[in-house]
Amino acid sequence: MEKLLEQIKKGTVWAFPGGVHPPQQKTLSNSAQIARLPLPDKLVVPLKQHIGANGKLIVEKGQHVLKGQPLTTPAANWSVPVHAPTSGTITDIAPMPSAHPSALPELSIIIEPDGNDEWCSLNPAINPAKLSHDELVDIIHQAGISGMGGAGFPTYVKADIKQPIEFLIVNAVECEPYITADDVLMREHAKQVVQGIELMQQILNPTLCIVGIEDNKPEAIAAMTQAAEHNANIVIQTVPTVYPSGGEKQLIKLLTNREVPSSGIPADIGILVHNTGTLFAVQQAVYEGKPLIERVITVTGNTIHKPGNVWALLGTEIKHLLDCQGFSPVPQQRVVMGGPMMGFTLPTVRIGVVKTTNCILAPDHKELAEPGPEKACIRCSACADACPASLLPQQLQWFAKSKEYDKLQEHNLFDCIECGACAYVCPSEIPLVQYYRVTKVEIKEQQAEKIKADRAKERFDARKERLEREQEERQNRHKRKPAAKSDDEKQKVADALARVKNKSDNGGEKSAVAAAIARAKAKKQQGEELEPDNTEVAKERALRKEQARKYKEQKSQTDDSGDTAPVDDKKSAVAAAIARAKAKKAAQAQDEQVKTDDANTAPADDKKSAVAAAIARAKAKKAAQAQDEQVNTDDADTAAPVDDKKAAVAAAIARAKAKKAAKAQDEQTNTDDANTAAPVDDKKAAVAAAIARAKAKKAAKAAEQTDQPNVPSINEKPADNVKSEEPQTDSPSDNKKAAVAAAIARAKAKKAAKEAQQTQSDENTEQVTTAEPETPSEISPEQTAAQKKKAAVAVAIARAKAKKLQKEGNDQS
Known part of the structure; x- marks a missing residue:
């Protein structure tokens, strides 16, 4: 460190890479003193004239303001206020064209001067040396001072830096051609500039302050040396005239041989850089209490009759400056804000000057020729040789055209200071700086969108986590932790x-x-x-x-305790069906025999006929009963339970056969009655009705017994003479199916019996009521009356039995 300080004090200067030597053209404007211009007709004061946020507006339209009165107040980080440049009335607050290559409108305050140029009350510091660090920083902040030689970085932010500063560098190089604002300012106000340096030393307490001035400004060097001779910590250092030696990083390399890291700032290596005009504004704010409302601007060019430097109020339109200096425009005249290397062409001269405006250049066509059409790169590497940041301008231009933003950042695009040296030496006249500027804006917008999306995601994740936490708390709210038990x-x-x-x-x-x-x-x-x-x-x-x-x-x-062994299920079902068929056949044969006997027998005595009919009915009934009991015994006394499904099938078959036999019997009876040529005696008709009723009853009983097999209970023992036919399962589902099938069978049998009874009853009634003796002489009146009475009794008995049978069927269902 001591060796470096010794080298600096001896005047050692280190070179930086690249650089060019364009024509200086400074003699046009540095020969005259700084001039005062008359008040303009109006002032257009933008609210934002620096890097950072706008201030909060504290005035309104139609309000009268005084010179130096605040128009805004700081409202956020890196926010500095603006002040009224002169006294007057605010005529409007509206968006106006900005001092930018795009001339995008920005909110501005339009003031109409009243001509009095009346100051507001000022509060200069009585003894600045006794002011504290925070007091000095607050004065700089409220005065609205920002960098006046570069991008307009707020000065109070640099002054309030927390990192230790070893070197305070004053940038008085002013390497841009045509610009002489800092040169004449140091000539005429060197003492005030040195006072500003001493105030910054009081704030930052650096080891050494170095003032770098190009060797083409001998008068400024002499004035600054004389003003700083009483301060041993201020070194006036002369540097060679090479463009862009006024760049912040390049000047640090020249004076200290230190390099600022990529994407870093000078404070990272213990260095802070301020412009000459900025330090003069700090001195005015502290010693005189004046805010930043004016600055020195160089107005030059071949179309200006009186080129020189002027004190311009902030917000003064460019047209007013040109007119005051004798502007004679040429066809397709260009007006540039800034120097020929880093300045930009204004779209209109109705734009107000801002805190960073240091030059207005109005050249003719010979002085600053229009660039020709862009040609293909010839890969001469002249741009890489001239780049003071050691970049690859050709490669960056290719990436910029193809919008490969990741590769641009890998090649350190943001280390470019936009000095224009690459475009100045390019034989193909490629506007390299314009490519870089546009691409930087696009990358910044992309990064801003990414930051916005990341913040939105963070908010979403935080909200999701909060909702989950609240839900868990709600669930656990009523849960009690078990207390320790004794x-x-x-x-x-x-x-x-x-x-x-x-x-x-x-x-x-x-x-x-x-x-x-x-x-x-x-x-x-x-x-x-x-x-x-x-x-x-x-x-x-x-x-x-x-x-x-x-x-x-x-x-x-x-x-299983019986002596009988289980027999095949199918054989058992067949045997039961055969038994039922035999019983029905026997009953049918008995009925036919009775009918045949009745048909072949001549009318006899009523008593004998009644006896014979009763005997026949008893025999038929007894035979049918014997057969039914035999079938029921066979079905009920099987030692092994019968499968419900097969039993249900067998029952259905039996019911169908019984129904078919009953129908055939009825048809046979009807046929026999219809084929009888001679009228039948009422007694015979009663016998036929009784037979029909017996058949119907027998058929219904057989169907009911078929539907409800007499299965023995657990406590009953099967008959010794009955052999078990089939095993029976205890499945609940089979029992249910069997019950359903039995219910269906009972309903069908009941319906068949009812139809048979109704048909037979109707026929018997018809026979009884319509039967008449073949010859009246054969039957006596007393006999006829007795027969009619008997027939009526028989019909009544038949109806009663049919009704009883129907009731029994209903009870069974």
């Missing part, structure tokens, strides 16, 4: 559980419920969360199932 309480819980267990072992369903209640109470005493426990209920259910299983086994053993 030994007595634990013993009580254990006793309760033991009692519950004993009850569960000895009791049934009630004990299970009591056990569950006891467990719930025990858990409630322990403070635990109640949970359903069906263990005891499940045990009771398992016990009942075991009892049912044992009952079924006992039943099966009882059924």
